[in-house]
Amino acid sequence: MKFLAYLVSGISLGSIYAIIALGYTMVYGIAKMLNFAHGDVIMIGGYVSYLAAKNLGVSPLVSVLIAMAVCTVLGITIEALAYRPLRSAPSLAVLITAIGVSYFLQNSALLIWGANPKAYTPVISGTLQLFDGQLSVSYISILTVACCIVIMVGLTLFTGKTKMGKAMRACSEDKGAAQLMGINVNRTISLTFAIGSALAAIAGALLCSFSPALMPTTGSMPGIKAFTAAVFGGIGSIPGAFLGGILLGVIEALARAYISTQLSNSIVFAVLIIVLLVRPAGLLGKYTQEKV
Amino acid sequence: MTEGSLKNMNPPGTWEAGTPPTIKVKKDPLVPVTRTSYLPERDADKTPILECIDLGITFGGLKAVDNFNVAIGRTEIAGLIGPNGAGKTTIFNLLTKVYQPTHGTILLDGKDIATMSTAQVNRAGIARTFQNIRLFHNQTVLDNVLIGLHNEMDYGMGGAILRLPGYWRAERIAKERAMEYLSLFHLDQHAMDLAGSLPYGAQRRLEIARALATNPSLLLLDEPAAGMNPSETAELMENIVKIRDTFHIAILLIEHDMSLVMNICEGIVVLNFGRIICKGTPDEIRSNPAVIEAYLGRKGAKKL
Amino acid sequence: MKKLSKGARTDLLTYAGVIIAFIIVSVLKANGGLNRSQTGLLVPICCYIVMAVSLNLTVGILGDLSLGHAGFMSVGAFTGIITAMSLASLIPSAPVRLVLAMIVGAFFAAVIGFLIGIPVLRLTGDYLAIVTLAFGEIIKELITCLLVGVDSEGLHIIFNVSGSKTANDLNLLEGGKVIIKGAQGATGTKTIASFTAGFILIMITLVIVQNLIRSRQGRAIMAVRDNRIAAESVGINVTKYKMMAFVTSAALAGAAGALFGLNYSNLAATKFDFNTSILVLVFVVLGGLGNIWGSIIATVVLYILPEALRGFASYRMLIYAIVLIVVMLTTNNPVLKTWREELRSKFGKNKNKEATDA
Numbered sequence A: 001m002k003f004l005a006y007l008v009s010g011i012s013l014g015s016i017y018a019i020i021a022l023g024y025t026m027v028y029g030i031a032k033m034l035n036f037a038h039g040d041v042i043m044i045g046g047y048v049s050y051l052a053a054k055n056l057g058v059s060p061l062v063s064v065l066i067a068m069a070v071c072t073v074l075g076i077t078i079e080a081l082a083y084r085p086l087r088s089a090p091s092l093a094v095l096i097t098a099i100g101v102s103y104f105l106q107n108s109a110l111l112i113w114g115a116n117p118k119a120y121t122p123v124i125s126g127t128l129q130l131f132d133g134q135l136s137v138s139y140i141s142i143l144t145v146a147c148c149i150v151i152m153v154g155l156t157l158f159t160g161k162t163k164m165g166k167a168m169r170a171c172s173e174d175k176g177a178a179q180l181m182g183i184n185v186n187r188t189i190s191l192t193f194a195i196g197s198a199l200a201a202i203a204g205a206l207l208c209s210f211s212p213a214l215m216p217t218t219g220s221m222p223g224i225k226a227f228t229a230a231v232f233g234g235i236g237s238i239p240g241a242f243l244g245g246i247l248l249g250v251i252e253a254l255a256r257a258y259i260s261t262q263l264s265n266s267i268v269f270a271v272l273i274i275v276l277l278v279r280p281a282g283l284l285g286k287y288t289q290e291k292v
Numbered sequence B: 001m002t003e004g005s006l007k008n009m010n011p012p013g014t015w016e017a018g019t020p021p022t023i024k025v026k027k028d029p030l031v032p033v034t035r036t037s038y039l040p041e042r043d044a045d046k047t048p049i050l051e052c053i054d055l056g057i058t059f060g061g062l063k064a065v066d067n068f069n070v071a072i073g074r075t076e077i078a079g080l081i082g083p084n085g086a087g088k089t090t091i092f093n094l095l096t097k098v099y100q101p102t103h104g105t106i107l108l109d110g111k112d113i114a115t116m117s118t119a120q121v122n123r124a125g126i127a128r129t130f131q132n133i134r135l136f137h138n139q140t141v142l143d144n145v146l147i148g149l150h151n152e153m154d155y156g157m158g159g160a161i162l163r164l165p166g167y168w169r170a171e172r173i174a175k176e177r178a179m180e181y182l183s184l185f186h187l188d189q190h191a192m193d194l195a196g197s198l199p200y201g202a203q204r205r206l207e208i209a210r211a212l213a214t215n216p217s218l219l220l221l222d223e224p225a226a227g228m229n230p231s232e233t234a235e236l237m238e239n240i241v242k243i244r245d246t247f248h249i250a251i252l253l254i255e256h257d258m259s260l261v262m263n264i265c266e267g268i269v270v271l272n273f274g275r276i277i278c279k280g281t282p283d284e285i286r287s288n289p290a291v292i293e294a295y296l297g298r299k300g301a302k303k304l
Numbered sequence C: 001m002k003k004l005s006k007g008a009r010t011d012l013l014t015y016a017g018v019i020i021a022f023i024i025v026s027v028l029k030a031n032g033g034l035n036r037s038q039t040g041l042l043v044p045i046c047c048y049i050v051m052a053v054s055l056n057l058t059v060g061i062l063g064d065l066s067l068g069h070a071g072f073m074s075v076g077a078f079t080g081i082i083t084a085m086s087l088a089s090l091i092p093s094a095p096v097r098l099v100l101a102m103i104v105g106a107f108f109a110a111v112i113g114f115l116i117g118i119p120v121l122r123l124t125g126d127y128l129a130i131v132t133l134a135f136g137e138i139i140k141e142l143i144t145c146l147l148v149g150v151d152s153e154g155l156h157i158i159f160n161v162s163g164s165k166t167a168n169d170l171n172l173l174e175g176g177k178v179i180i181k182g183a184q185g186a187t188g189t190k191t192i193a194s195f196t197a198g199f200i201l202i203m204i205t206l207v208i209v210q211n212l213i214r215s216r217q218g219r220a221i222m223a224v225r226d227n228r229i230a231a232e233s234v235g236i237n238v239t240k241y242k243m244m245a246f247v248t249s250a251a252l253a254g255a256a257g258a259l260f261g262l263n264y265s266n267l268a269a270t271k272f273d274f275n276t277s278i279l280v281l282v283f284v285v286l287g288g289l290g291n292i293w294g295s296i297i298a299t300v301v302l303y304i305l306p307e308a309l310r311g312f313a314s315y316r317m318l319i320y321a322i323v324l325i326v327v328m329l330t331t332n333n334p335v336l337k338t339w340r341e342e343l344r345s346k347f348g349k350n351k352n353k354e355a356t357d358a
Helices: A002-031 A038-056 A060-086 A091-113 A139-161 A163-173 A175-180 A185-210 A220-233 A238-258 A264-278 B088-095 B118-124 B141-148 B157-162 B165-184 B200-213 B230-247 B258-264 B282-286 B289-303 C006-030 C036-061 C069-086 C094-120 C125-144 C195-213 C216-226 C228-233 C238-261 C274-287 C292-331 C334-347 C349-355
Strands: A127-130 A135-138 B030-032 B038-040 B050-059 B062-072 B077-081 B103-108 B126-128 B218-222 B250-254 B267-272 B275-280 C146-151 C154-159 C177-181
Touching (some): A002 A038, A002 A135, A002 A139, A002 A185, A002 A220, A002 A238, A038 A185, A060 A091, A060 A185, A060 C292, A091 C274, A091 C292, A135 A139, A139 A163, A139 A185, A139 A238, A163 A185, A175 A185, A220 A264, A220 C125, A238 A264, A264 C094, A264 C125, B038 B062, B038 B267, B050 B088, B062 B088, B062 B275, B077 B088, B077 B230, B077 B258, B088 B126, B088 B218, B088 B250, B118 C228, B141 B165, B141 B200, B141 C216, B157 B165, B157 C195, B157 C216, B165 B200, B165 C216, B200 B230, B230 B250, B267 B282, B275 B282, C006 C292, C036 C069, C036 C195, C036 C216, C036 C238, C036 C274, C036 C292, C069 C094, C069 C125, C069 C146, C069 C154, C069 C177, C069 C238, C094 C125, C094 C238, C125 C146, C125 C274, C195 C292, C216 C228, C216 C238, C274 C292, C292 C334
Parallel strands (some): B077 B267, B126 B218
Antiparallel strands (some): B050 B062, B050 B103, B267 B275, C146 C154, C146 C177
């Protein structure tokens, strides 16, 4: 029964990673950049939702919607101001810029909201008792998993069936060719950032509902872990990000419970390394050999 | 051998400039050495530099190359031709172990290269150029050739960091050698330019110079004349023969320019759909109906 | 004597610059021209210069993006501290212990670099980056689990996986000393690092890296970076040279770490986290990939910048972030780039010399 409880907490933690990873994988797939600022967009989402609930007195759901709107605008702005001018620049230049954006967001948050952790009110409270109370599952866990599945299915349908989604896939494969086919590459990339950032806002609210201490550095580690999850599942692949996120969460929860609290991150990273050695393109990624 | 000396002290030699448009190449008749292989008469009594026996590779069920049997003499200029997608470059990739053969044997100077890596194959004696030029674009022309001379120098990491006498000696000799290679291809004035800034034809010449610097016994040229104008092609043709005559090595080339192939190759292998459809001298190839069909299609061949 | 090549001239100018800077700073320091906080920056700056130059070997020369360089620094720091502390009674001379600590730090970092290199160097691009990041975090957490003490019987080491053990479990004899206390890191370290040692380490690093670059080994490493397949085709053993660059880089970071560790009486493993790796990477990229003196200057400027902005207190990291973004945007702006190149060609050769380091 204890194992089951750990598993449930792992899956719900993993679902948060998966939601962030879905955004990450889409942005990476199209912009081919390690967006280190992604984790900080999560943090901003958390703060906006917190402040909306506290100062405007809106319901949790509305506060999340406001956070999504703010983060969407933020994501599009970051892309337009910082990343778009560097589209033909070497990838390291883009990486450093992303790090700069990450520092910028963290330190802005520090200036505006201070370093003291804010107590975030979970978007939903209460627990569901199963097996005569032997297993308790919080509603937030159920909500997280549900959100994650809905988002995953939604994104799969969006990229597979809609015109805009197909444009995204075309851009991620070959921007030049996509442009020749009449696709507005800049608009498509903006849209991808918008989706990724909106997902980050949702993830921010859910993350803060799990561990309510909200700080300017809240997003960093989940951001890195979500990227790990995306790589784990095969970067650029939507089901891969989902699978990678869930697996990462489960491994982390079980490692924390049965092996060592201090080494839980190490165990997660060690699994990632082993997976990449066996499957260099991740679990569901496609490995392409350079043509000679 | 003292530290810092070059393993092969023979200078690359020189040749005179001059560009007659068509060239006379001494060609020996081909004589059979096994049931499937032919060599030029002068090389027939020696071990072939390259021998492929039943070589093949399969990509996901597709037989990209199958049943490839060829022998190349020690001083032969051989041609590998065939329509696009016939598997010519795949054969180069098999010979240099970029791809691992699914079956068959490759003998280099009589020795099996099955367990060797690409780098080891080069050290054993095969050097190549690439269809899509692969130079070190951001490095100087001189450095490109010096990288080719890498294994001809033998000072270690310690010698490099402490700049022991062996370092200076080897570097000096290597630079002189590199400049000699460059002057063979009229690239010596551009030694300090970036390789990527050279015009196309010069880049192809530099790639050959770099390959030669590794001191090969078999040189593989992948479409050396691609993108060249007729006068450049004529010069290239002359250069290829000169390389063979100066360095006494074998050359196997892939080429679509038939004038080049027919002019300088002694033995020609025609490939289609991964299989050899014909082997022989230029005259034999020219009149072979299977070759004409492969290039022109059945209908085209009938009209001819 | 023949005229020096451009590369050799750049190397000599780099040595000269470092020596002149050392003399000026030493004179200032001796005459009280530096205040206390400025003096305190000297050793860390030296360490970060070595970190940046060594990371440039991996990122600029080998062309592999490493996000775990601080991990090697960490290995060097803690093995160096253990060495210096445990030899305290055996070798009274502090400089000798410092040198030994740096050698041991470099050695262990090189060993770890080799072990990590086996899996890492099979990967490329962002996958390699994320795995180096992962290794950096793993090293950090492993050191956090470490309890080390020394007494007359020798070293006592406990690997505290469960997190339940404390320094008392080391069972040290009377007069024993705890060197590393798990998450607290090294405590009570005798600070024996000095600016002169930092200067010498920089010079040694420069000799190793610059001489390596201009050798057949260095050319092979750059050949692998520029075109792996072509490098293989001319007989270069790709794994060997990748490993050579990676391990050398790790060893230098280890030596820098040992010096860094012995500059503070208290040092936690969390100091060497992902952010430190990123900090060093920023120095390297802003200094120019493959450009050694660029790394040195970028390190000095960017390390001092936040300190110089202390007057702006809470705004300083924000300003740092903005500087970072603006510098990247302007140096990579296509319009400015062509404009700069036009300027350069107008002013001809003397501009060229400092602009490129090939």
